[in-house]
Amino acid sequence: MIELFEMPPGGPYLLSHSAGLLPSAARNEFEAHFFTPWAAKPGESWPLWLSAIDDFRTALASLLGGRMEDYCPEPNVSAALFALLSGLTLEKGRNAIVMSAHAFPSLGFVAQQAERLGFRFEILEGDPADIAIWEAALKTDVAVVLAMHVHSNTSIVSPVTEIAALARARGIFSIIDIAQSAGILPINVTAWQADALIGSCLKWLCGGPGAGFLWCPHDLKPLNVGWFSHEAPFEFDIRNFRYAPNARRFWGGTPSVAPYVLATTGIRTISDISVEAILKHNHALIARIDPSDRSGKGGTLCHKPADMEKTMAALTAAGCRFDRRGDTLRLSFHIYNTEQDADIVAGCLL
Structure with missing residues (x-):
């Protein structure tokens, strides 16, 4: 190999x-799907580039499960987490975001700043592999639970299916971070039944930097929108914003293309192996x-x-x-x- x-x-x-x-195939694939559309069809690159990003979403769905339409490119897991949090509507008396003290710090930083949106950040101490600790922490004041599938400093795996089931039974929105597991551990978003996933192609997926993503089949209304979050991006009516009918609503403004073109080769290579x-x-x-x-x-x-x-x-x-x-x-x-x-x-x- x-x-x-x-x-x-x-x-x-x-x-x-x-x-x-x-x-090894990434150089030629990048040339074909990023540089060639730019050079060979000046002024007509965007349809080809957007098709390449759909290929990225399709490759993720093929590897991780679920529908392509429920995946959205994001620059990194931090941006993906904020996009999800910004789309949630808080209920009275229920605003806590719970994550393990062993979670990747960047996500904790996002959760802290989300307090400006009305959230409250809670850190869960103890072994993140122990479902009893999660069960005790998921109280009636919890709005969101974020679990790392694999923890970067210890390689400990969280019982994500059980955490998602607990959250679902208690009306808590569950988010699973798969940045350290996608490409090395089997993942099936349908089987997990979590509310959302966030991840990166940089690590075990061999996709290079800048190609993060989220998966969310829910009808959230994120705050950080742009014209590519619009139902009809090329309508160009400043007075009429309508959320896209799928996860593209999380996309925002003019999208980056190159990282996702590069990452698609990595995802497909891992899938083939x-x-x-x-x-x-x-x-x-x-x-x-x-x-x-x-x-x-x-x-x-x-x-x-x-x-x-x-x-x-x-x-x-x-x-x-x-x-x-x-x-x-x-x-x-x-x-x-x-x-x-x-x-x-x-x-x-x-």
């Missing part, structure tokens, strides 16, 4: 939790280092070395690309990693 990706020189690349490697095959390969490589059970974990091996400095020095000397969060090293094995990569890492860990 290595030949399918742009492999950097040097030792093992272990940063797929941060930025997955682009597929299959998430199940990638996860099986990931588990096999991690088992060469740590044979413990991987259930309840994402694709990243989070290792706490006895001697951080010596371990980092050994990994660096071996040419490994990795990162550190506090007392934890993050090491991610994708389909383009090999048994030799895993053995190199095993020889460096202390």
Whole structure:
């Protein structure tokens, strides 16, 4: 599978939790669907570009489930979260946004600023894999629960189906962040029955930066609109705004195109290989280092070395690309990693 990706020189690349490697096909696909419409059909590029973005939405639906119409491009997960929150109508006495203390901080920053819209931010302490903690936190004053499918610093998986079921039974809007799981863990939006998903193509989907997305089948009315949120974007009547009848209502103004053209190749490449095959390969490589059970974990091996400095020095000397969060090293094995990569890492860990 290595030949399918742009492999950097040097030792093992272990940063797929941060930025997955682009597929080799991405250069030609980008040329065909971004540059060629611009150069070959000046003044007629937009219909072709918008068709390419529909291809992006279709690729997401094929991989993650649900209808293409319920997916909307977003620049990142933070923007996607704010778009969703801005479209909710708060009920009296119910305004809390609950998320784990282990959630990605950027989302907490969005939730804090959403207090200006009438929300109240609550941080859930404890193990995010423990459904009992979520059940106790989802009280009658909660409007929104946000759960990370996989937590970036620990690789812990939240019980998202159960969280969504609890929220649904209690009238709470549920949002699942799949930025660290899309492309490495199986996902089916229909089976989860959450109210919305937010994600990114940068990591395990190997789609490059700038291609975030949201999935929402609900008739929300977001605040951050623009002409591409309009039912008829090319109507050009400043006095008459009507929300688009699907998730395009979250799109906003003139859209970015290039990131989504690039990301589509990544999504399709991952789909062709299959998430199940990638996860099986990931588990096999991690088992060469740590044979413990991987259930309840994402694709990243989070290792706490006895001697951080010596371990980092050994990994660096071996040419490994990795990162550190506090007392934890993050090491991610994708389909383009090999048994030799895993053995190199095993020889460096202390």
